């Protein structure tokens with residue numbers, strides 16, 4: 001049980017994303033009833049109606065993908081003591097940044113053809129590019145245990161820190177066999193750990209959903225990928241899934257974007 005004299009007011013907000021992170025929270029709250037006793041959820045479109053003038057904690061899911069999103073994000077920031085990026089879309093622009101390798105204008109035309117002019121959109125970005133963010137729950141989707149741990153720390157007035165060691169460390173400590181000999185372009189050497197190396201551990205490979213460590217060595221990663229018989233295109237495909245924003249993928253001229 002988390003002892004609280006005053007129940008902190010907590011809100012959940014969504015921008016561009018699949019809402020999978022919010023669903024993870026809804027699932028978790030059904031089994032961790034002590035959390036519901038410790039907080040007062042005052043805004044959460046996916047679970048209840050209602051709004052609040054002040055929030056102690058605002059969890060924001062999704063990327064900022066339109067100029068008009070910025071005003072809503074700033075309004076959440078203005079009425080919240082602390083803002084937390086919930087999931088990869090909010091933290092690092094996530095899969096939304098996949099389209100950063102082309103112009104927004106070209107992407108709109110490809111999807112909406114002659115109706116493209118009706119669509120408001122700009123280069124997807126994490127919420128931290130628009131407002132100050134106090135903490136992050138990483139991943140796509142978030143890990144419920146991560147969320148629980150980070151929420152408890154925030155309720156205790158502590159600042160949750162992300163791990164800064166790579167996923168490879170978790171592979172080693174769990175004796176998971178490396179997938180490089182299978183020619184899988186794993187991003188474990190440059191990705192923040194904390195997920196238990198769940199993808200390599202299940203026969204897939206890391207595509208970087210928790211974001212990069214603070215000093216990613218791309219040159220060494222590229223070399224080890226080539227040394228294992230994979231190509232720079234293989235590496236590029238892995239990097240583009242989640243890391244376009246963090247790695248600053250360049251794009252053609254944005255003329256004509258909103």
Ligand code: SF4
Nearest residue numbers: 017020087088089140
């Ligand atoms: S981080 Fe993943 S699960 Fe969460 S909203 Fe974005 S796409 Fe969905």
Ligand code: SF4
Nearest residue numbers: 168171178179186188
């Ligand atoms: S499978 Fe990936 S994360 Fe695991 S040791 Fe190999 S490169 Fe690192």
Ligand code: SF4
Nearest residue numbers: 195199206207208209
């Ligand atoms: S292994 Fe990589 S892609 Fe998979 S959950 Fe962990 S950080 Fe995300």
